[in-house]
Amino acid sequence: MADMYRSWEKKYNATFAYLTASPDQLYPFLREFFEREGFPSGSAHMRHFTWLDANFISFFMSSNYMKRKTEILHMFLENTRHRLFVLIGDIFQKDPDIYASIYAQYPNRIAKIFIRKYRDDLDGQQRLETVFENIPKAKWKTFETGSDLPQDVFS
Numbered sequence: 001m002a003d004m005y006r007s008w009e010k011k012y013n014a015t016f017a018y019l020t021a022s023p024d025q026l027y028p029f030l031r032e033f034f035e036r037e038g039f040p041s042g043s044a045h046m047r048h049f050t051w052l053d054a055n056f057i058s059f060f061m062s063s064n065y066m067k068r069k070t071e072i073l074h075m076f077l078e079n080t081r082h083r084l085f086v087l088i089g090d091i092f093q094k095d096p097d098i099y100a101s102i103y104a105q106y107p108n109r110i111a112k113i114f115i116r117k118y119r120d121d122l123d124g125q126q127r128l129e130t131v132f133e134n135i136p137k138a139k140w141k142t143f144e145t146g147s148d149l150p151q152d153v154f155s
Contacts, residue, residue, distance in 0.1 A: 001146025002038045008086070008153065009040045015083075016042030019072055021065045021093065024048050045072050066094045070101065077106050084111040086153055091117040091124045091142075096131045103135050112153050113140040 008014045016039070022030065024046040031044070047068055077085065087102070087110060089095025099113045113135070117124040125142070132140050143149050 001149070002034075002040075004146060004149045004151070005040050006038065007151060011151075012153065014040075014086075016040050017045060017072075017076060018042055019045045019069050021069075022046050045069075066098055069094075069098050073098070073102050074105075077102070077109055081109075083109075085109055086112050086114065088114045088149075089116070091115050091121070091128065096128055099140075100131050100135060103139070107135075110139065114149060115140065115142050116144065116146075117142050119144050 005014075005016065009016070018030075018034075020030070025048075027044060027046060030046075034041075047065065073085075073087075085106075087095075087099045089099060096115055099110075099115075103110050103113065113132070115128060117128070128140070128142065141150075
């Protein structure tokens with residue numbers, strides 16, 4: 001996946017923002033992983049886990065994740081009006097729902113949506129077909145490993 005990101009960085013002069021539900025206390029480990037794997041540099045947007053959170057599992061499952069990720073995407077789209085965006089996420093979280101909502105508000109700013117899912121995941125594919133029913137099929141695609149992302153985002 002890092003190879004593809006570097007390819008897009010070079011081909012499109014792409015910049016990267018990494019949005020994750022992970023707590024910011026894990027940032028040193030995330031940064032180490034990105035450096036070791038050769039991901040392009042970019043901003044990291046994480047949430048803060050506090051003792052007020054009931055537990056680690058509920059922290060990851062909270063609706064606050066959706067709200068925060070949506071707010072960050074709005075910030076980028078409102079403050080960088082000259083750029084197109086590629087949204088990459090997982091079917092296992094709320095990324096499809098968040099991205100469908102963002103696309104509805106900024107259809108001309110989203111170049112492509114890529115969602116990672118398991119091979120032969122018919123239930124997952126059906127979920128995506130439903131969530132993305134108002135998004136042209138040419139604007140979204142699934143992938144499995146990252147190495148199967150296209151070299152050309154616009155194909």
